[in-house]
Amino acid sequence: MSEPEIAEYQRSLAIRVSGFDAPRPVKTFEDCGFSPELMCAIAKQAYEKPTAIQCQALPIVLSGRDIIGIAKTGSGKTASFVLPLIVHIMDQPELEKEEGPIGVICAPTRELAHQIYLEMKKFAKSYGIRASAVYGGMSKLDRFKELKAGCEIVVATPGRLIDMRKMKALTMKRATYLVLDEAD
Ligand SMILES: Nc1ncnc2c1ncn2[C@@H]1O[C@H](COP(=O)(O)OP(=O)(O)OP(=O)(O)O)[C@@H](O)[C@H]1O
Ligand SMILES: [Mg+2]
Missing domain, CATH: 3.40.50.300 (P-loop containing nucleotide triphosphate hydrolases)
Known part of the structure:
Protein backbone atom coordinates (compact mmCIF):
# COMPACT_ATOMS: atom_id res chain seq x y z
CA MET A 1 0.00 0.00 0.00
CA SER A 2 1.14 3.53 -0.73
CA GLU A 3 1.26 6.11 2.06
CA PRO A 4 -2.13 7.64 1.09
CA GLU A 5 -3.64 4.12 0.87
CA ILE A 6 -2.32 3.34 4.37
CA ALA A 7 -3.75 6.58 5.75
CA GLU A 8 -7.11 5.83 4.11
CA TYR A 9 -7.06 2.21 5.39
CA GLN A 10 -6.25 3.35 8.94
CA ARG A 11 -9.07 5.89 8.72
CA SER A 12 -11.47 3.18 7.58
CA LEU A 13 -10.50 1.07 10.62
CA ALA A 14 -10.76 4.12 12.88
CA ILE A 15 -7.23 3.61 14.19
CA ARG A 16 -4.72 6.25 15.15
CA VAL A 17 -1.03 5.48 15.28
CA SER A 18 1.72 7.57 16.77
CA GLY A 19 5.40 6.85 17.15
CA PHE A 20 8.49 6.67 14.99
CA ASP A 21 8.24 4.84 11.66
CA ALA A 22 5.38 2.51 12.66
CA PRO A 23 5.12 -0.72 10.66
CA ARG A 24 2.26 -0.77 8.13
CA PRO A 25 -1.06 -2.35 9.03
CA VAL A 26 -2.08 -5.70 7.53
CA LYS A 27 -5.39 -6.61 5.93
CA THR A 28 -5.40 -10.38 6.46
CA PHE A 29 -3.81 -13.01 8.69
CA GLU A 30 -1.99 -14.26 5.58
CA ASP A 31 -0.17 -10.89 5.48
CA CYS A 32 1.42 -11.73 8.86
CA GLY A 33 3.53 -14.61 7.54
CA PHE A 34 2.28 -17.04 10.17
CA SER A 35 3.18 -20.73 9.90
CA PRO A 36 0.61 -23.19 8.49
CA GLU A 37 0.04 -24.58 12.02
CA LEU A 38 -0.78 -21.16 13.40
CA MET A 39 -3.02 -20.34 10.40
CA CYS A 40 -4.81 -23.61 11.08
CA ALA A 41 -5.30 -22.73 14.76
CA ILE A 42 -6.65 -19.30 13.74
CA ALA A 43 -9.05 -20.94 11.27
CA LYS A 44 -10.18 -23.34 13.99
CA GLN A 45 -11.23 -20.33 16.08
CA ALA A 46 -13.22 -19.17 13.02
CA TYR A 47 -11.33 -15.86 12.93
CA GLU A 48 -11.89 -14.75 9.33
CA LYS A 49 -9.86 -11.57 9.41
CA PRO A 50 -7.94 -9.54 11.96
CA THR A 51 -9.88 -7.02 14.04
CA ALA A 52 -8.90 -3.34 13.75
CA ILE A 53 -6.37 -3.41 16.59
CA GLN A 54 -4.96 -6.71 15.30
CA CYS A 55 -4.46 -5.22 11.80
CA GLN A 56 -2.14 -2.59 13.23
CA ALA A 57 -0.72 -4.26 16.35
CA LEU A 58 0.28 -7.63 14.82
CA PRO A 59 2.86 -6.20 12.36
CA ILE A 60 4.24 -3.88 15.05
CA VAL A 61 4.75 -6.66 17.61
CA LEU A 62 5.97 -9.14 14.98
CA SER A 63 8.66 -6.64 13.98
CA GLY A 64 9.94 -6.67 17.57
CA ARG A 65 8.76 -3.19 18.50
CA ASP A 66 7.19 -2.21 21.79
CA ILE A 67 3.60 -1.05 21.71
CA ILE A 68 0.91 0.43 23.89
CA GLY A 69 -2.40 -0.72 22.42
CA ILE A 70 -5.69 0.86 23.37
CA ALA A 71 -8.99 -0.48 22.08
CA LYS A 72 -12.47 -1.06 23.40
CA THR A 73 -13.62 -4.18 25.18
CA GLY A 74 -14.01 -7.30 23.05
CA SER A 75 -11.87 -5.94 20.22
CA GLY A 76 -9.39 -8.82 20.23
CA LYS A 77 -6.45 -7.38 22.11
CA THR A 78 -5.53 -10.79 23.56
CA ALA A 79 -4.76 -12.37 20.17
CA SER A 80 -2.77 -9.24 19.28
CA PHE A 81 -0.16 -10.24 21.83
CA VAL A 82 -0.67 -14.02 21.96
CA LEU A 83 -0.07 -14.75 18.25
CA PRO A 84 3.27 -12.86 18.05
CA LEU A 85 4.27 -14.42 21.38
CA ILE A 86 3.92 -17.87 19.86
CA VAL A 87 5.99 -16.83 16.83
CA HIS A 88 8.61 -15.38 19.20
CA ILE A 89 8.82 -18.54 21.30
CA MET A 90 9.17 -20.78 18.25
CA ASP A 91 12.10 -18.59 17.13
N1 LIG B 1 -9.93 -11.74 14.47
C1 LIG B 1 -10.94 -12.18 15.19
N2 LIG B 1 -12.09 -12.59 14.61
C2 LIG B 1 -13.12 -13.03 15.36
N3 LIG B 1 -13.11 -13.12 16.70
C3 LIG B 1 -12.01 -12.72 17.34
C4 LIG B 1 -10.86 -12.24 16.63
N4 LIG B 1 -9.90 -11.94 17.54
C5 LIG B 1 -10.42 -12.21 18.75
N5 LIG B 1 -11.67 -12.68 18.65
C6 LIG B 1 -12.57 -13.09 19.77
O1 LIG B 1 -13.13 -11.91 20.33
C7 LIG B 1 -13.38 -12.10 21.73
C8 LIG B 1 -12.87 -10.94 22.54
O2 LIG B 1 -11.47 -10.86 22.44
P1 LIG B 1 -10.53 -10.36 23.64
O3 LIG B 1 -10.88 -11.04 24.90
O4 LIG B 1 -9.13 -10.47 23.16
O5 LIG B 1 -10.94 -8.83 23.76
P2 LIG B 1 -10.19 -7.68 24.50
O6 LIG B 1 -9.89 -6.64 23.48
O7 LIG B 1 -9.03 -8.18 25.28
O8 LIG B 1 -11.33 -7.12 25.48
P3 LIG B 1 -11.22 -6.59 26.99
O9 LIG B 1 -10.82 -5.16 26.90
O10 LIG B 1 -12.62 -6.75 27.51
O11 LIG B 1 -10.23 -7.43 27.72
C9 LIG B 1 -12.76 -13.44 22.10
O12 LIG B 1 -13.76 -14.40 22.22
C10 LIG B 1 -11.85 -13.76 20.92
O13 LIG B 1 -11.72 -15.15 20.74
MG1 LIG C 1 -8.45 -8.16 27.26
Missing part, protein backbone atom coordinates in the same frame (compact mmCIF):
# COMPACT_ATOMS: atom_id res chain seq x y z
CA GLN A 92 14.01 -18.99 20.42
CA PRO A 93 16.42 -21.75 21.39
CA GLU A 94 14.61 -24.39 23.46
CA LEU A 95 14.51 -23.87 27.21
CA GLU A 96 17.23 -25.65 29.13
CA LYS A 97 16.64 -27.08 32.57
CA GLU A 98 15.88 -24.40 35.20
CA GLU A 99 15.11 -21.86 32.47
CA GLY A 100 11.90 -20.11 31.58
CA PRO A 101 9.55 -18.47 31.03
CA ILE A 102 10.13 -16.68 27.71
CA GLY A 103 6.80 -14.86 27.71
CA VAL A 104 5.45 -13.15 30.82
CA ILE A 105 1.87 -11.86 30.76
CA CYS A 106 0.67 -9.87 33.75
CA ALA A 107 -2.95 -9.13 34.50
CA PRO A 108 -4.46 -7.29 37.44
CA THR A 109 -6.94 -9.96 38.61
CA ARG A 110 -7.22 -13.75 38.83
CA GLU A 111 -10.23 -13.79 36.54
CA LEU A 112 -8.43 -11.84 33.83
CA ALA A 113 -5.29 -13.95 34.14
CA HIS A 114 -7.42 -17.07 33.79
CA GLN A 115 -9.25 -15.72 30.71
CA ILE A 116 -5.95 -14.90 28.99
CA TYR A 117 -4.61 -18.33 29.90
CA LEU A 118 -7.60 -20.04 28.23
CA GLU A 119 -7.40 -17.84 25.12
CA MET A 120 -3.66 -18.43 24.82
CA LYS A 121 -3.99 -22.22 25.27
CA LYS A 122 -6.05 -22.42 22.08
CA PHE A 123 -3.04 -21.29 20.05
CA ALA A 124 -0.15 -22.66 22.11
CA LYS A 125 -1.55 -26.21 22.22
CA SER A 126 -0.64 -27.30 18.72
CA TYR A 127 3.00 -26.32 19.28
CA GLY A 128 3.45 -28.12 22.59
CA ILE A 129 4.21 -24.78 24.22
CA ARG A 130 3.89 -25.12 27.98
CA ALA A 131 1.99 -22.45 29.84
CA SER A 132 1.28 -21.87 33.49
CA ALA A 133 -1.30 -19.67 35.15
CA VAL A 134 0.01 -18.22 38.37
CA TYR A 135 -2.38 -16.35 40.63
CA GLY A 136 -3.70 -16.32 44.17
CA GLY A 137 -6.08 -19.04 45.27
CA MET A 138 -4.15 -21.83 43.57
CA SER A 139 -1.85 -24.29 45.29
CA LYS A 140 1.62 -22.74 45.46
CA LEU A 141 3.25 -26.15 45.55
CA ASP A 142 1.52 -27.34 42.36
CA ARG A 143 2.50 -24.14 40.53
CA PHE A 144 6.04 -24.45 41.87
CA LYS A 145 6.34 -27.99 40.46
CA GLU A 146 4.80 -26.97 37.13
CA LEU A 147 7.15 -24.00 36.74
CA LYS A 148 10.19 -26.03 37.79
CA ALA A 149 9.37 -28.59 35.10
CA GLY A 150 9.64 -25.76 32.55
CA CYS A 151 7.14 -23.33 31.03
CA GLU A 152 7.50 -21.10 28.00
CA ILE A 153 4.62 -18.84 29.04
CA VAL A 154 3.49 -17.61 32.43
CA VAL A 155 0.24 -15.72 32.83
CA ALA A 156 0.22 -14.18 36.26
CA THR A 157 -1.01 -11.62 38.71
CA PRO A 158 1.94 -9.57 39.98
CA GLY A 159 1.83 -10.60 43.66
CA ARG A 160 1.90 -14.33 43.00
CA LEU A 161 4.51 -13.90 40.27
CA ILE A 162 6.80 -12.19 42.79
CA ASP A 163 6.15 -15.01 45.31
CA MET A 164 7.13 -17.61 42.71
CA ARG A 165 10.22 -15.64 41.78
CA LYS A 166 11.24 -15.46 45.45
CA MET A 167 10.70 -19.22 45.78
CA LYS A 168 13.00 -19.60 42.76
CA ALA A 169 10.31 -21.44 40.82
CA LEU A 170 11.22 -19.37 37.75
CA THR A 171 13.90 -17.02 36.49
CA MET A 172 13.65 -14.01 34.22
CA LYS A 173 16.94 -14.81 32.45
CA ARG A 174 15.17 -15.96 29.29
CA ALA A 175 12.16 -13.63 29.52
CA THR A 176 12.17 -11.54 26.35
CA TYR A 177 8.48 -10.83 25.82
CA LEU A 178 6.48 -8.93 28.41
CA VAL A 179 2.80 -8.06 28.31
CA LEU A 180 0.99 -5.89 30.83
CA ASP A 181 -2.67 -6.48 30.09
CA GLU A 182 -5.18 -3.93 31.37
CA ALA A 183 -2.18 -1.73 32.11
CA ASP A 184 -4.38 1.27 32.90
Whole structure:
Protein backbone atom coordinates (compact mmCIF):
# COMPACT_ATOMS: atom_id res chain seq x y z
CA MET A 1 0.00 0.00 0.00
CA SER A 2 1.14 3.53 -0.73
CA GLU A 3 1.26 6.11 2.06
CA PRO A 4 -2.13 7.64 1.09
CA GLU A 5 -3.64 4.12 0.87
CA ILE A 6 -2.32 3.34 4.37
CA ALA A 7 -3.75 6.58 5.75
CA GLU A 8 -7.11 5.83 4.11
CA TYR A 9 -7.06 2.21 5.39
CA GLN A 10 -6.25 3.35 8.94
CA ARG A 11 -9.07 5.89 8.72
CA SER A 12 -11.47 3.18 7.58
CA LEU A 13 -10.50 1.07 10.62
CA ALA A 14 -10.76 4.12 12.88
CA ILE A 15 -7.23 3.61 14.19
CA ARG A 16 -4.72 6.25 15.15
CA VAL A 17 -1.03 5.48 15.28
CA SER A 18 1.72 7.57 16.77
CA GLY A 19 5.40 6.85 17.15
CA PHE A 20 8.49 6.67 14.99
CA ASP A 21 8.24 4.84 11.66
CA ALA A 22 5.38 2.51 12.66
CA PRO A 23 5.12 -0.72 10.66
CA ARG A 24 2.26 -0.77 8.13
CA PRO A 25 -1.06 -2.35 9.03
CA VAL A 26 -2.08 -5.70 7.53
CA LYS A 27 -5.39 -6.61 5.93
CA THR A 28 -5.40 -10.38 6.46
CA PHE A 29 -3.81 -13.01 8.69
CA GLU A 30 -1.99 -14.26 5.58
CA ASP A 31 -0.17 -10.89 5.48
CA CYS A 32 1.42 -11.73 8.86
CA GLY A 33 3.53 -14.61 7.54
CA PHE A 34 2.28 -17.04 10.17
CA SER A 35 3.18 -20.73 9.90
CA PRO A 36 0.61 -23.19 8.49
CA GLU A 37 0.04 -24.58 12.02
CA LEU A 38 -0.78 -21.16 13.40
CA MET A 39 -3.02 -20.34 10.40
CA CYS A 40 -4.81 -23.61 11.08
CA ALA A 41 -5.30 -22.73 14.76
CA ILE A 42 -6.65 -19.30 13.74
CA ALA A 43 -9.05 -20.94 11.27
CA LYS A 44 -10.18 -23.34 13.99
CA GLN A 45 -11.23 -20.33 16.08
CA ALA A 46 -13.22 -19.17 13.02
CA TYR A 47 -11.33 -15.86 12.93
CA GLU A 48 -11.89 -14.75 9.33
CA LYS A 49 -9.86 -11.57 9.41
CA PRO A 50 -7.94 -9.54 11.96
CA THR A 51 -9.88 -7.02 14.04
CA ALA A 52 -8.90 -3.34 13.75
CA ILE A 53 -6.37 -3.41 16.59
CA GLN A 54 -4.96 -6.71 15.30
CA CYS A 55 -4.46 -5.22 11.80
CA GLN A 56 -2.14 -2.59 13.23
CA ALA A 57 -0.72 -4.26 16.35
CA LEU A 58 0.28 -7.63 14.82
CA PRO A 59 2.86 -6.20 12.36
CA ILE A 60 4.24 -3.88 15.05
CA VAL A 61 4.75 -6.66 17.61
CA LEU A 62 5.97 -9.14 14.98
CA SER A 63 8.66 -6.64 13.98
CA GLY A 64 9.94 -6.67 17.57
CA ARG A 65 8.76 -3.19 18.50
CA ASP A 66 7.19 -2.21 21.79
CA ILE A 67 3.60 -1.05 21.71
CA ILE A 68 0.91 0.43 23.89
CA GLY A 69 -2.40 -0.72 22.42
CA ILE A 70 -5.69 0.86 23.37
CA ALA A 71 -8.99 -0.48 22.08
CA LYS A 72 -12.47 -1.06 23.40
CA THR A 73 -13.62 -4.18 25.18
CA GLY A 74 -14.01 -7.30 23.05
CA SER A 75 -11.87 -5.94 20.22
CA GLY A 76 -9.39 -8.82 20.23
CA LYS A 77 -6.45 -7.38 22.11
CA THR A 78 -5.53 -10.79 23.56
CA ALA A 79 -4.76 -12.37 20.17
CA SER A 80 -2.77 -9.24 19.28
CA PHE A 81 -0.16 -10.24 21.83
CA VAL A 82 -0.67 -14.02 21.96
CA LEU A 83 -0.07 -14.75 18.25
CA PRO A 84 3.27 -12.86 18.05
CA LEU A 85 4.27 -14.42 21.38
CA ILE A 86 3.92 -17.87 19.86
CA VAL A 87 5.99 -16.83 16.83
CA HIS A 88 8.61 -15.38 19.20
CA ILE A 89 8.82 -18.54 21.30
CA MET A 90 9.17 -20.78 18.25
CA ASP A 91 12.10 -18.59 17.13
CA GLN A 92 14.01 -18.99 20.42
CA PRO A 93 16.42 -21.75 21.39
CA GLU A 94 14.61 -24.39 23.46
CA LEU A 95 14.51 -23.87 27.21
CA GLU A 96 17.23 -25.65 29.13
CA LYS A 97 16.64 -27.08 32.57
CA GLU A 98 15.88 -24.40 35.20
CA GLU A 99 15.11 -21.86 32.47
CA GLY A 100 11.90 -20.11 31.58
CA PRO A 101 9.55 -18.47 31.03
CA ILE A 102 10.13 -16.68 27.71
CA GLY A 103 6.80 -14.86 27.71
CA VAL A 104 5.45 -13.15 30.82
CA ILE A 105 1.87 -11.86 30.76
CA CYS A 106 0.67 -9.87 33.75
CA ALA A 107 -2.95 -9.13 34.50
CA PRO A 108 -4.46 -7.29 37.44
CA THR A 109 -6.94 -9.96 38.61
CA ARG A 110 -7.22 -13.75 38.83
CA GLU A 111 -10.23 -13.79 36.54
CA LEU A 112 -8.43 -11.84 33.83
CA ALA A 113 -5.29 -13.95 34.14
CA HIS A 114 -7.42 -17.07 33.79
CA GLN A 115 -9.25 -15.72 30.71
CA ILE A 116 -5.95 -14.90 28.99
CA TYR A 117 -4.61 -18.33 29.90
CA LEU A 118 -7.60 -20.04 28.23
CA GLU A 119 -7.40 -17.84 25.12
CA MET A 120 -3.66 -18.43 24.82
CA LYS A 121 -3.99 -22.22 25.27
CA LYS A 122 -6.05 -22.42 22.08
CA PHE A 123 -3.04 -21.29 20.05
CA ALA A 124 -0.15 -22.66 22.11
CA LYS A 125 -1.55 -26.21 22.22
CA SER A 126 -0.64 -27.30 18.72
CA TYR A 127 3.00 -26.32 19.28
CA GLY A 128 3.45 -28.12 22.59
CA ILE A 129 4.21 -24.78 24.22
CA ARG A 130 3.89 -25.12 27.98
CA ALA A 131 1.99 -22.45 29.84
CA SER A 132 1.28 -21.87 33.49
CA ALA A 133 -1.30 -19.67 35.15
CA VAL A 134 0.01 -18.22 38.37
CA TYR A 135 -2.38 -16.35 40.63
CA GLY A 136 -3.70 -16.32 44.17
CA GLY A 137 -6.08 -19.04 45.27
CA MET A 138 -4.15 -21.83 43.57
CA SER A 139 -1.85 -24.29 45.29
CA LYS A 140 1.62 -22.74 45.46
CA LEU A 141 3.25 -26.15 45.55
CA ASP A 142 1.52 -27.34 42.36
CA ARG A 143 2.50 -24.14 40.53
CA PHE A 144 6.04 -24.45 41.87
CA LYS A 145 6.34 -27.99 40.46
CA GLU A 146 4.80 -26.97 37.13
CA LEU A 147 7.15 -24.00 36.74
CA LYS A 148 10.19 -26.03 37.79
CA ALA A 149 9.37 -28.59 35.10
CA GLY A 150 9.64 -25.76 32.55
CA CYS A 151 7.14 -23.33 31.03
CA GLU A 152 7.50 -21.10 28.00
CA ILE A 153 4.62 -18.84 29.04
CA VAL A 154 3.49 -17.61 32.43
CA VAL A 155 0.24 -15.72 32.83
CA ALA A 156 0.22 -14.18 36.26
CA THR A 157 -1.01 -11.62 38.71
CA PRO A 158 1.94 -9.57 39.98
CA GLY A 159 1.83 -10.60 43.66
CA ARG A 160 1.90 -14.33 43.00
CA LEU A 161 4.51 -13.90 40.27
CA ILE A 162 6.80 -12.19 42.79
CA ASP A 163 6.15 -15.01 45.31
CA MET A 164 7.13 -17.61 42.71
CA ARG A 165 10.22 -15.64 41.78
CA LYS A 166 11.24 -15.46 45.45
CA MET A 167 10.70 -19.22 45.78
CA LYS A 168 13.00 -19.60 42.76
CA ALA A 169 10.31 -21.44 40.82
CA LEU A 170 11.22 -19.37 37.75
CA THR A 171 13.90 -17.02 36.49
CA MET A 172 13.65 -14.01 34.22
CA LYS A 173 16.94 -14.81 32.45
CA ARG A 174 15.17 -15.96 29.29
CA ALA A 175 12.16 -13.63 29.52
CA THR A 176 12.17 -11.54 26.35
CA TYR A 177 8.48 -10.83 25.82
CA LEU A 178 6.48 -8.93 28.41
CA VAL A 179 2.80 -8.06 28.31
CA LEU A 180 0.99 -5.89 30.83
CA ASP A 181 -2.67 -6.48 30.09
CA GLU A 182 -5.18 -3.93 31.37
CA ALA A 183 -2.18 -1.73 32.11
CA ASP A 184 -4.38 1.27 32.90
N1 LIG B 1 -9.93 -11.74 14.47
C1 LIG B 1 -10.94 -12.18 15.19
N2 LIG B 1 -12.09 -12.59 14.61
C2 LIG B 1 -13.12 -13.03 15.36
N3 LIG B 1 -13.11 -13.12 16.70
C3 LIG B 1 -12.01 -12.72 17.34
C4 LIG B 1 -10.86 -12.24 16.63
N4 LIG B 1 -9.90 -11.94 17.54
C5 LIG B 1 -10.42 -12.21 18.75
N5 LIG B 1 -11.67 -12.68 18.65
C6 LIG B 1 -12.57 -13.09 19.77
O1 LIG B 1 -13.13 -11.91 20.33
C7 LIG B 1 -13.38 -12.10 21.73
C8 LIG B 1 -12.87 -10.94 22.54
O2 LIG B 1 -11.47 -10.86 22.44
P1 LIG B 1 -10.53 -10.36 23.64
O3 LIG B 1 -10.88 -11.04 24.90
O4 LIG B 1 -9.13 -10.47 23.16
O5 LIG B 1 -10.94 -8.83 23.76
P2 LIG B 1 -10.19 -7.68 24.50
O6 LIG B 1 -9.89 -6.64 23.48
O7 LIG B 1 -9.03 -8.18 25.28
O8 LIG B 1 -11.33 -7.12 25.48
P3 LIG B 1 -11.22 -6.59 26.99
O9 LIG B 1 -10.82 -5.16 26.90
O10 LIG B 1 -12.62 -6.75 27.51
O11 LIG B 1 -10.23 -7.43 27.72
C9 LIG B 1 -12.76 -13.44 22.10
O12 LIG B 1 -13.76 -14.40 22.22
C10 LIG B 1 -11.85 -13.76 20.92
O13 LIG B 1 -11.72 -15.15 20.74
MG1 LIG C 1 -8.45 -8.16 27.26
